[in-house]
Amino acid sequence: MNAACQIAPMPVLVRIGPVIAACCADIARHADRLNRLDGAIGDGDHGTNMQRGCEALLAESQRLEALPLAQSLAEAGRILVMTIGGAAGPLYGTLLMELGRAMSETSGTDDFPTAFAHAVNAVARRGKSGTGDKTLLDVLFPLSDLLAADNKFETTPAKVAALAEMTVAMRARRGRASFLGERSIGHMDPGAASCALLVAAVCREINGGRRA
Amino acid sequence: MSAATPNVGIVIVSHSPLIARGAADMVRQMVGDSVPLAWCGGNPAGGLGTDMAAILQAIEAAWSEAGVAIFVDLGGAETNSEMAVEAIGAPRSARIAICNAPIVEGAVMAAAEASGGASLARVVATAEELSPS
Numbered sequence: 001m002n003a004a005c006q007i008a009p010m011p012v013l014v015r016i017g018p019v020i021a022a023c024c025a026d027i028a029r030h031a032d033r034l035n036r037l038d039g040a041i042g043d044g045d046h047g048t049n050m051q052r053g054c055e056a057l058l059a060e061s062q063r064l065e066a067l068p069l070a071q072s073l074a075e076a077g078r079i080l081v082m083t084i085g086g087a088a089g090p091l092y093g094t095l096l097m098e099l100g101r102a103m104s105e106t107s108g109t110d111d112f113p114t115a116f117a118h119a120v121n122a123v124a125r126r127g128k129s130g131t132g133d134k135t136l137l138d139v140l141f142p143l144s145d146l147l148a149a150d151n152k153f154e155t156t157p158a159k160v161a162a163l164a165e166m167t168v169a170m171r172a173r174r175g176r177a178s179f180l181g182e183r184s185i186g187h188m189d190p191g192a193a194s195c196a197l198l199v200a201a202v203c204r205e206i207n208g209g210r211r212a
Numbered sequence: 213m214s215a216a217t218p219n220v221g222i223v224i225v226s227h228s229p230l231i232a233r234g235a236a237d238m239v240r241q242m243v244g245d246s247v248p249l250a251w252c253g254g255n256p257a258g259g260l261g262t263d264m265a266a267i268l269q270a271i272e273a274a275w276s277e278a279g280v281a282i283f284v285d286l287g288g289a290e291t292n293s294e295m296a297v298e299a300i301g302a303p304r305s306a307r308i309a310i311c312n313a314p315i316v317e318g319a320v321m322a323a324a325e326a327s328g329g330a331s332l333a334r335v336v337a338t339a340e341e342l343s344p345s
Contacts, residue, residue: 043227043260045255045260048259049261052256081264081295082263082264085255085256085261085262085263085288086255086262086288089288089295090288090292090295091291093295175287176287
């Protein structure tokens with residue numbers, strides 16, 4: 001499966017329909033938890049918002065699957081922007097739109113880590129944020145490094161879960177959680193939490209539907 | 213809406229439709245129909261939040277060849293407004309500004325400035341004087 005995470009063959013191996021279904025199921029299963037995490041340091045709707053976005057993807061799943069992978073990722077990003085209805089919409093939307101754009105510009109297949117790094121940098125610009133700010137970037141930037149370092153995909157879910165856990169100790173410097181200052185410390189960032197969930201679901205599907 | 217005026221348009225984007233509408237009411241009270249004005253608030257499901265498609269519609273509704281100044285409340289309103297401006301694309305996107313100003317005071321002061329025929333840059337600067345940088 002390591003070949004799949006090199007992504008050279010990813011556009012061939014990965015069907016986006018089952019990936020969307022897996023993401024949607026995991027977000028639904030964890031929506032209450034994400035809302036509680038967001039309630040502690042934000043406005044409490046991150047789980048509900050993510051669930052709305054994922055359900056919109058699921059509804060468009062067949063149409064997305066008919067597109068070339070790069071194009072379907074970009075279109076999925078547009079759907080998330082239109083449906084999530086919070087700051088997570090532009091952030092996850094930018095990630096997928098820029099990933100799709102970068103993959104189609106490099107004719108797609110041979111350099112997924114570079115395309116992913118480009119997309120993560122675009123998210124950072126969109127959020128005017130970087131690492132250590134207690135956001136989903138604290139999962140995405142290290143994940144981008146892992147991909148570039150020829151990482152085994154099987155262990156990625158555990159690694160991203162640990163990255164999300166590391167946001168507990170951070171003080172928020174972006175978003176509504178930053179209004180809490182020191183009091184944001186001690187809570188996991190809900191964006192990092194949803195990001196770890198989604199990455200784990202995608203990895204599981206690439207690995208053939210097995211749970212790590 | 214008065215598309216007949218060449219004045220800068222004002223768009224108000226809040227997480228709450230009540231705040232957006234209330235701020236728009238205050239702008240109208242100040243400048244009447246002399247400035248193109250639109251507002252939006254709430255997420256696509258009708259709850260508190262922001263809706264990129266609704267922001268796009270509001271920009272179109274308040275569109276003026278002189279440009280549009282957007283006023284936002286919290287994070288997602290700004291980020292979704294940025295996405296909407298990019299979706300509109302060049303050359304019109306260069307004539308849309310998201311203001312770093314308090315939503316109510318900023319919109320009212322910007323509208324007062326716009327009603328006198330001020331440029332977009334002047335309208336934005338007036339509103340942003342409210343925010344110490």
